[in-house]
Amino acid sequence: MDDTDDDAALLARFAAGDGRAAATLLDRQGPRLMAFVRRMTGGDTAEAEDIVQEAFLRLWKKAGEWDAGGAAQVSTWLGRVAANLAIDRHRRAARLTGLPDGYDAPDPVPSVAARMIAAEGASALDAALAALPDRQRQAVVLRHVEGYSNPDIAAMMGCGVEAVESLTARGKRRLAELLRTEDPR
Known part of the structure; x- marks a missing residue:
């Protein structure tokens, strides 16, 4: 082979x-x-x-x-x-x-302190990803973490490329909001 x-x-x-x-x-x-x-x-x-x-x-x-x-x-x-x-x-x-x-x-999102204690080293990004709606999380992870192309993601998710772009954009905006509000500084 x-x-x-x-x-x-x-x-x-x-x-x-x-x-x-x-x-x-x-x-x-x-x-x-x-x-x-x-x-x-x-x-x-x-x-x-x-x-x-x-x-x-x-x-x-x-x-x-x-x-x-x-x-x-x-x-x-x-x-x-x-x-x-x-x-x-x-x-x-x-x-x-x-x-x-x-x-x-929606996935329950415990406080920052509770997450850090419970997860021991889990990143803020993983916690924020967990708080996204399923389809947004799926699109963001496939595109920006796993590196799939939008057409491949569309095939995986059973939707059009435009829907993938929309889900990814909304997911990224929501991630930014979550990460901003979780910053204790």
Whole structure:
């Protein structure tokens, strides 16, 4: 197997029974996807690992029918599936706390001192990201933390490039507000 194979070729090799192709694809896509999902879950590593694992399981199930010539790249498909899983889990957790169906509660943001004590070293940026609405956080993290292009983000999020630009701009403005109000100086 050639390590320079594109992701779709690796997926096709996996579908044909090549386990090394799956390992290569996991090594290639796993760390970046894990970093993204970890931020989507507010730094909950265990939750992020579960989501990344589920996203890859869904990819492995789809391997035999993957359309290499299709519009989706493996990386953007994984990102979209993982983001949807993270958002679904967040909403499910909110419903379990007794909130009415359809209510998408914002992430609770404890005081700066409480966050610093509880998180031991968690950055103010991570806390501010956690306070953003799901779609804004997703767009900002994908664009400015993970470095995806707007068209790739649009494919992951299932929206247009203009919507990504709007979500990113609103998210950046809100981050600036949160970081300004949390500065104790």
